[in-house]
Amino acid sequence: MNSEFLIQIKELKASIDNKEILKGVSLEVKPGEIHAIMGPNGSGKSTLANVLTGREIAKVTHGTVVFEGKDLLGMSPEERAREGIFLSFQYPIEIPGVSMVNFMKTAINEQRKHRGLEPLSASDFLRLMREKKELVEIDSALTNRSVNEGFSGGEKKKNEIFQMAMLEPRLALLDETDSGLDIDALRIVANGVNKIRRPDTSVIVITHYQRLLDYIVPDFVHVMYDGRIVRSAGPELALELEERGYDWIRKEADVSEETWTTDRK
Amino acid sequence: MDYRPEVIKALTELWSGSYKTFLKDSPDIYNRYRAGAFDDFLRMGIPDRKNEAYKYTNLEKSFGYRYEKYYSPVPADFKEAEKFHCEVEDLDVWNMVLLNGFFPHGEEGLVMLPGGIWVGSMKAAAKQFPALVEKHYNKYASNENDGLVPLNTALASDGLFLYAPRKTSYTKPIQIVNLLHSDKDIFAQDRNLVIVEEGAQLSLLVCDHALSPQHYLTNTVTEVFVGQNARFEIIRVQNQHNNSGKITHTFIHQERDSYASSNNITLHGGLVRNATWHSLEGENSETHSYGLFFADKQQHVANFVKVDHAAPNCNSTQLFKGVLDDNSSGAFNGRIMVHQNAQKTNAYQSNNNIILSDTARMDTKPQLEIYADDVKCSHGATVGQLDEDALFYLRSRGIDEHEAKLMLMFGFAHDVIKNISIEALRDRIDNLVLQRLRGELSRCASCAIQCN
Ligand SMILES: Nc1ncnc2c1ncn2[C@@H]1O[C@H](COP(=O)(O)OP(=O)(O)O)[C@@H](O)[C@H]1O
Numbered sequence A: 001m002n003s004e005f006l007i008q009i010k011e012l013k014a015s016i017d018n019k020e021i022l023k024g025v026s027l028e029v030k031p032g033e034i035h036a037i038m039g040p041n042g043s044g045k046s047t048l049a050n051v052l053t054g055r056e057i058a059k060v061t062h063g064t065v066v067f068e069g070k071d072l073l074g075m076s077p078e079e080r081a082r083e084g085i086f087l088s089f090q091y092p093i094e095i096p097g098v099s100m101v102n103f104m105k106t107a108i109n110e111q112r113k114h115r116g117l118e119p120l121s122a123s124d125f126l127r128l129m130r131e132k133k134e135l136v137e138i139d140s141a142l143t144n145r146s147v148n149e150g151f152s153g154g155e156k157k158k159n160e161i162f163q164m165a166m167l168e169p170r171l172a173l174l175d176e177t178d179s180g181l182d183i184d185a186l187r188i189v190a191n192g193v194n195k196i197r198r199p200d201t202s203v204i205v206i207t208h209y210q211r212l213l214d215y216i217v218p219d220f221v222h223v224m225y226d227g228r229i230v231r232s233a234g235p236e237l238a239l240e241l242e243e244r245g246y247d248w249i250r251k252e253a254d255v256s257e258e259t260w261t262t263d264r265k
Numbered sequence B: 001m002d003y004r005p006e007v008i009k010a011l012t013e014l015w016s017g018s019y020k021t022f023l024k025d026s027p028d029i030y031n032r033y034r035a036g037a038f039d040d041f042l043r044m045g046i047p048d049r050k051n052e053a054y055k056y057t058n059l060e061k062s063f064g065y066r067y068e069k070y071y072s073p074v075p076a077d078f079k080e081a082e083k084f085h086c087e088v089e090d091l092d093v094w095n096m097v098l099l100n101g102f103f104p105h106g107e108e109g110l111v112m113l114p115g116g117i118w119v120g121s122m123k124a125a126a127k128q129f130p131a132l133v134e135k136h137y138n139k140y141a142s143n144e145n146d147g148l149v150p151l152n153t154a155l156a157s158d159g160l161f162l163y164a165p166r167k168t169s170y171t172k173p174i175q176i177v178n179l180l181h182s183d184k185d186i187f188a189q190d191r192n193l194v195i196v197e198e199g200a201q202l203s204l205l206v207c208d209h210a211l212s213p214q215h216y217l218t219n220t221v222t223e224v225f226v227g228q229n230a231r232f233e234i235i236r237v238q239n240q241h242n243n244s245g246k247i248t249h250t251f252i253h254q255e256r257d258s259y260a261s262s263n264n265i266t267l268h269g270g271l272v273r274n275a276t277w278h279s280l281e282g283e284n285s286e287t288h289s290y291g292l293f294f295a296d297k298q299q300h301v302a303n304f305v306k307v308d309h310a311a312p313n314c315n316s317t318q319l320f321k322g323v324l325d326d327n328s329s330g331a332f333n334g335r336i337m338v339h340q341n342a343q344k345t346n347a348y349q350s351n352n353n354i355i356l357s358d359t360a361r362m363d364t365k366p367q368l369e370i371y372a373d374d375v376k377c378s379h380g381a382t383v384g385q386l387d388e389d390a391l392f393y394l395r396s397r398g399i400d401e402h403e404a405k406l407m408l409m410f411g412f413a414h415d416v417i418k419n420i421s422i423e424a425l426r427d428r429i430d431n432l433v434l435q436r437l438r439g440e441l442s443r444c445a446s447c448a449i450q451c452n
């Protein structure tokens, strides 16, 4: 059981409406590592995040995901969350009428129950809220409102990081958490992530831009294209992509695809 | 087979003996309308689905049932009522208990609250405030569209009288708890009159409970006068059982610069139909009609609203929501009528419903009639499932699917509840709804009054 990996994704394939979106993704993340996934729009990055968190839009047709020695794909979304997986959504949902306080209290206590702990007392909970709000520099008024209701784009992203701070996940998936943020907000969000991280917290950062990676420095950078990870390297790859764009990746990938198809014939 | 001739026959028999029995000591102010009203009832009958306003509501389940008696209290009943030793748990409201539409203390019940507001029985009011009652009684109820209103006018013998004289106000809401309790199946009617005079302010919470499992049918008519610059809010919480039928007709008449708000919260009932009529007769007035219901099993809940913009510069909103499960059904019929002189009208209507099963059914129908040209009017209706994205969002934070659904339904419902102006009431009703969603709502547990 004592695998050296926090998460091990093997040959993962998934389809939406019978259209294959993930075409065999493999990725291994050790505790404490930061991985960046980059790649053009539509290549399947969010779909990967959805599959890992248990959203049923995409149907897994092949492959395995082992998280801390357990079969992740057999778990419900809530079980995965309680086991320590957290997704910062690319498009956080507004939920009118559900208060942030009630939402977080329920989430925290479900997680505590899962770990065999008593629910937090009201005062301990409020103290925790206050502490984490300061950590991610989120406006106090926001947490008195309904979940994301009427929040600006930047506030929604900050709110995702606030929730991450509250739940202290083992593995955080940040899906374009930087997009739509101005440079100040980006800095706050990125520093928030760094402050939340413990040495063994792993992060998968999905992004288009190098600028977030200046703050959250990855150990590995992967490029996803057309449902596959087509290239993996160190942080220098992100810089190269920033400079050269994705076209060369596309060309290389398409070429190798052709070669592969021709070979098979 | 049409169930109605039988029922009408039984009601006609009841009517012919009524002055000897339950209307024996009824005041003339009320009696003078009865014969005409009964004729109106016979002419119109019990509404069926050919009546536009009842298109989606079949009353047979409640009206077709043979009730053992038409309720009229006898002294023994009042003794029985005394047994409901009720204790006020919550000091945020002033409250009064009505048993089967009657005051347990009989006719003497008319009291003045601090601040000068009168509350008590219609019978007592006819004696103490004859001119006032005469001025308002049966002036706002429309006996022309729905046979059940004249049926009430003809046969109801008592009900709640609430009177806020000029410029009076009472800081707490007044709570009326309507208890149904009997060892027989009963058909009851209560007739209520609320008068909020110029500059006065009043909040009324009406809770309908059924304490025994018998079959009940209540046909309630409430007339409300809201004077110039006056403010009135009514919140109705209905928590009965599957054998009970509850039909309400509330007519709110508003003078200029007035404000009124109605909120019908139906937590449980076999057949419920709330009709709320808002009549904006004076300019610069504002009126709000809210409703929220939860239905499951074979229950049916209908809301009918009519807002009449009869004066310029008035604002109205309608917000109705429903959650339906199992084989339940619901109906919403929201009408807005803007009269020719009602320029600068703002009228808004929204009806949203969540259906949790494949077999539940919701019919929603807006009707707009606009005869003025400078008018802002909007309406929209939705019938759908719980938002899958929102559900996933909650679950992705570790919240159980069942709990996440409850949270979403609560959020959906809270959108209506949040419009209640008094925070203590809002919180209490939030709690009631949570209990309802968790299936923990028992008969009196939710009430300010704990009866034993
Ligand atoms: N809900 C959905 N229904 C149908 N197709 C979808 C859905 N979500 C994503 N897709 C498709 O899956 C592919 C990958 O999308 P996505 O994972 O969002 O890519 P990325 O996050 O890399 O931009 C795209 O072709 C997109 O159109």
Ligand SMILES: [Mg+2]
Pocket (backbone or CB within 6 Å): A045, A046, A047, A090, A175, A176
């Ligand atoms: Mg994406």
